[in-house]
Amino acid sequence: MRILLDHAHVLTMQDGDVQYPDGYVLVEDDRIHALGPSSDAPQDADRVIDCHGGILLPGFVNLHCHVSMVPFRTMGDDCPDRLNRFLFPLERDAVGPELVYLSALYGIGEMLLSGITAFVDMYYFEEEVARAVCETGIRGWLGETVISQSAPDAENEAAGLARCEAFLKQYAGHPLVTPLPAPHGTTTVSADALKACGELARKYDTLLTLHVSEMDAEIRHFEGMGTTPVQYLDSLGLADNRLLAAHCIHLTQEDIRLMAQKGVRTAHCVGSNMKAGKGIAPIRDLHLQGVPFGFGTDGPSSGNTLSILDQMRLFACAQKTRYHDRSLFPASQILRFATRGGAECLHARDRFGQILPGLQADLVLVSLDAAHLFPLYNPYSALVYGANASDVSLVMVGGEILVQDHRLTRMDLPSIREKLRGAMGPFLQAAEKYRDII
Amino acid sequence: MRILLDHAHVLTMQDGDVQYPDGYVLVEDDRIHALGPSSDAPQDADRVIDCHGGILLPGFVNLHCHVSMVPFRTMGDDCPDRLNRFLFPLERDAVGPELVYLSALYGIGEMLLSGITAFVDMYYFEEEVARAVCETGIRGWLGETVISQSAPDAENEAAGLARCEAFLKQYAGHPLVTPLPAPHGTTTVSADALKACGELARKYDTLLTLHVSEMDAEIRHFEGMGTTPVQYLDSLGLADNRLLAAHCIHLTQEDIRLMAQKGVRTAHCVGSNMKAGKGIAPIRDLHLQGVPFGFGTDGPSSGNTLSILDQMRLFACAQKTRYHDRSLFPASQILRFATRGGAECLHARDRFGQILPGLQADLVLVSLDAAHLFPLYNPYSALVYGANASDVSLVMVGGEILVQDHRLTRMDLPSIREKLRGAMGPFLQAAEKYRDII
Numbered sequence: 051m052r053i054l055l056d057h058a059h060v061l062t063m064q065d066g067d068v069q070y071p072d073g074y075v076l077v078e079d080d081r082i083h084a085l086g087p088s089s090d091a092p093q094d095a096d097r098v099i100d101c102h103g104g105i106l107l108p109g110f111v112n113l114h115c116h117v118s119m120v121p122f123r124t125m126g127d128d129c130p131d132r133l134n135r136f137l138f139p140l141e142r143d144a145v146g147p148e149l150v151y152l153s154a155l156y157g158i159g160e161m162l163l164s165g166i167t168a169f170v171d172m173y174y175f176e177e178e179v180a181r182a183v184c185e186t187g188i189r190g191w192l193g194e195t196v197i198s199q200s201a202p203d204a205e206n207e208a209a210g211l212a213r214c215e216a217f218l219k220q221y222a223g224h225p226l227v228t229p230l231p232a233p234h235g236t237t238t239v240s241a242d243a244l245k246a247c248g249e250l251a252r253k254y255d256t257l258l259t260l261h262v263s264e265m266d267a268e269i270r271h272f273e274g275m276g277t278t279p280v281q282y283l284d285s286l287g288l289a290d291n292r293l294l295a296a297h298c299i300h301l302t303q304e305d306i307r308l309m310a311q312k313g314v315r316t317a318h319c320v321g322s323n324m325k326a327g328k329g330i331a332p333i334r335d336l337h338l339q340g341v342p343f344g345f346g347t348d349g350p351s352s353g354n355t356l357s358i359l360d361q362m363r364l365f366a367c368a369q370k371t372r373y374h375d376r377s378l379f380p381a382s383q384i385l386r387f388a389t390r391g392g393a394e395c396l397h398a399r400d401r402f403g404q405i406l407p408g409l410q411a412d413l414v415l416v417s418l419d420a421a422h423l424f425p426l427y428n429p430y431s432a433l434v435y436g437a438n439a440s441d442v443s444l445v446m447v448g449g450e451i452l453v454q455d456h457r458l459t460r461m462d463l464p465s466i467r468e469k470l471r472g473a474m475g476p477f478l479q480a481a482e483k484y485r486d487i488i
Numbered sequence: 489m490r491i492l493l494d495h496a497h498v499l500t501m502q503d504g505d506v507q508y509p510d511g512y513v514l515v516e517d518d519r520i521h522a523l524g525p526s527s528d529a530p531q532d533a534d535r536v537i538d539c540h541g542g543i544l545l546p547g548f549v550n551l552h553c554h555v556s557m558v559p560f561r562t563m564g565d566d567c568p569d570r571l572n573r574f575l576f577p578l579e580r581d582a583v584g585p586e587l588v589y590l591s592a593l594y595g596i597g598e599m600l601l602s603g604i605t606a607f608v609d610m611y612y613f614e615e616e617v618a619r620a621v622c623e624t625g626i627r628g629w630l631g632e633t634v635i636s637q638s639a640p641d642a643e644n645e646a647a648g649l650a651r652c653e654a655f656l657k658q659y660a661g662h663p664l665v666t667p668l669p670a671p672h673g674t675t676t677v678s679a680d681a682l683k684a685c686g687e688l689a690r691k692y693d694t695l696l697t698l699h700v701s702e703m704d705a706e707i708r709h710f711e712g713m714g715t716t717p718v719q720y721l722d723s724l725g726l727a728d729n730r731l732l733a734a735h736c737i738h739l740t741q742e743d744i745r746l747m748a749q750k751g752v753r754t755a756h757c758v759g760s761n762m763k764a765g766k767g768i769a770p771i772r773d774l775h776l777q778g779v780p781f782g783f784g785t786d787g788p789s790s791g792n793t794l795s796i797l798d799q800m801r802l803f804a805c806a807q808k809t810r811y812h813d814r815s816l817f818p819a820s821q822i823l824r825f826a827t828r829g830g831a832e833c834l835h836a837r838d839r840f841g842q843i844l845p846g847l848q849a850d851l852v853l854v855s856l857d858a859a860h861l862f863p864l865y866n867p868y869s870a871l872v873y874g875a876n877a878s879d880v881s882l883v884m885v886g887g888e889i890l891v892q893d894h895r896l897t898r899m900d901l902p903s904i905r906e907k908l909r910g911a912m913g914p915f916l917q918a919a920e921k922y923r924d925i926i
Contacts, residue, residue, distance in 0.1 A: 124869040128818040160859035324805035327814040354873035367762035376765040380566040421598035431562040435792035440878030
């Protein structure tokens with residue numbers, strides 16, 4: 051099957067920002083076969099899609115999410131310490147496999163509609179998220195959570211570790227699902243369990259992800275011990291190029307040097323970090339030292355929209371302001387972090403992240419129909435400062451069209467919404483307890 | 489004519505955040521006539537619109553824009569000092585009345601589509617913007633610019649002042665257009681001309697708007713004179729409740745006290761300020777001292793999207809981060825600034841800004857169809873942290889429906905885009921000179 055995407059403004063995200071203002075991309079089966087100016091487009095494709103001048107780019111990579119937290123969205127957004135005040139207890143009381151599965155279906159649908167073609171998740175009952183990944187066709191790096199308290203899917207840390215290993219075994223070598231251990235955070239998991247997670251990551255040759263240097267209390271905890279979260283993880287043998295550290299807001303220069311030296315990757319969640327008033331991460335400094343990073347939406351109750359387009363604009367605003375420099379991180383560079391930067395963090399640069407012959411056909415088409423996308427001198431600027439999820443008109447993963455004309459092809463989102471609404475009854479009942487704070 | 493908007497989640501923005509989760513609003517001619525729970529909805533309306541549970545709120549007020557800068561959008565977004573390097577010269581070379589008119593038509597269409605029902609503009613040939621306002625039906629507070637350099641529509645400051653007064657005369661008492669003087673900024677206009685603008689505002693009983701405490705060079709300039717932009721304006725007799733000061737990023741505590749004491753209003757442009765790396769304005773402190781403020785998108789080449797929804801999210805992120813406090817400015821309060829707060833800055837609280845019987849029917853309906861707007865525990869949160877312009881499905885100004893089913897009713901935006909594109913030829917040619925920096 052050869053699909054020709056023609057008359058697009060193609061942003062390849064290859065070195066040197068190669069672009070074709072009127073270009074084509076030829077997809078053969080699951081891979082990108084050829085690309086170039088439309089005047090050279092092949093005539094023998096099985097199917098031709100006219101992109102009408104829209105921007106064609108590699109799929110967005112979402113490096114940090116808790117997709118199954120859809121039922122929590124708009125609950126206590128402005129409530130301090132909500133993690134302990136209602137999120138943890140409500141999860142324990144009312145999050146089960148069916149809710150995780152239906153929420154994942156819904157949230158993955160939302161991510162595809164915003165142009166995300168690969169995502170990293172961490173939550174409970176991650177095998178249910180895996181089921182949703184397989185049904186929807188997105189790529190999932192799925193982290194089964196290990197935590198030192200009673201969790202929705204495990205009574206204690208040991209049970210969580212056992213669950214985690216079973217999940218790693220079950221999905222080893224899967225084409226869409228990459229399973230990984232996801233210890234919750236630096237203070238919410240014991241040192242022994244953190245080390246055990248590191249061993250699991252090595253044993254199953256995969257990544258490991260957790261929350262790092264995110265919370266004020268976390269920083270105070272390690273300050274009291276004369277160290278930092280990053281240095282603590284290093285002391286446990288976890289700071290290496292398997293580590294995808296989410297958030298990393300409060301870093302010392304020594305932390306940054308250590309991360310660069312050990313090859314630690316960062317999932318930067320600017321929207322979630324700022325909405326919670328936590329701070330602006332020192333990404334300029336991380337980048338100058340060579341620490342790979344990409345963007346994360348965080349869960350739908352933390353970042354609210356599952357869209358990397360939103361994160362790019364917030365990132366530009368935040369970094370330029372923190373460093374008082376308009377020219378810092380020009381739009382083309384920001385789009386690189388959002389696509390191939392994310393792929394690099396997942397050790398997947400040879401699979402996706404650029405429009406390059408031989409790579410997987412994970413592609414996004416952004417329509418220029420909306421009022422805010424005219425004129426277009428700089429397509430990178432248009433994407434970073436102007437576009438939103440509603441502008442995404444077509445999405446392909448591994449050569450299969452999963453979004454066309456702004457609609458999902460494999461799923462009917464309104465009907466999933468109704469199923470999810472139906473499954474949310476006990477959850478809503480349990481949430482009543484927290485009515486005063488949410 | 490009685491139009492019933494039924495089955496909406498009505499956010500009245502009245503004191504105490506009165507809302508009707510399943511509510512109605514009855515519009516009679518140009519005004520809001522009644523509202524309440526849908527169970528009490530009147531049965532004798534001439535027309536009934538089922539809002540299908542969407543969020544109905546007062547129209548957004550945009551306190552700072554240069555709407556006719558649409559042709560500059562995505563031009564040199566990341567270029568430092570672009571005002572002097574290419575914006576001023578390119579305006580002088582290539583901005584004429586026809587381009588201003590067509591750009592205003594386009595930009596106003598874009599604003600209506602994002603739910604903005606009243607806006608403050610400052611630019612050249614403002615009579616052309618007024619023409620566009622009358623054709624489109626939006627409310628415009630239109631500032632004719634006075635500047636101490638040769639401008640597109642006036643050779644010098646004196647000519648600009650004469651133009652400004654002619655414009656004030658022409659539109660005095662107009663139902664949709666409120667004309668006002670718009671001296672460019674604190675360092676780009678002479679002291680005499682600033683005073684003359686103040687006199688014009690008093691003579692024609694209107695507001696005055698200009699850029700204040702925005703640029704680093706501006707702050708340095710006044711520091712060198714041992715003062716601040718705000719204190720300088722006060723020394724010229726301009727700091728009073730007619731003054732709508734745009735940006736106000738760099739304020740001293742003394743500035744803030746002075747503004748509060750004199751009743752100065754602020755157009756806060758968080759997106760434009762942050763994208764340019766200029767800083768986060770001390771809005772918490774302004775608010776605590778009682779300085780009225782609302783949001784501005786700034787022009788389409790500064791803020792990129794003409795959407796107050798985007799500004800609300802950026803505002804929440806910026807202020808909570810600046811003050812390291814998640815609970816600062818909860819979503820309901822942010823929506824108040826975006827609606828009735830804006831109306832108050834325009835001394836128009838008795839005309840619009842709330843859903844209240846007797847006020848003008850300036851209303852916005854946000855559809856909940858998009859994936860990112862489910863579930864909905866807190867509609868304020870959904871608007872601030874989730875919604876974007878594409879979610880706005882219906883907009884009414886003074887009882888007339890100007891947007892329905894996400895489309896403009898009075899204008900055809902694609903055809904205006906094509907006309908504007910056609911008129912942009914000489915502009916694009918003139919821009920060639922700056923190719924290396926844009």
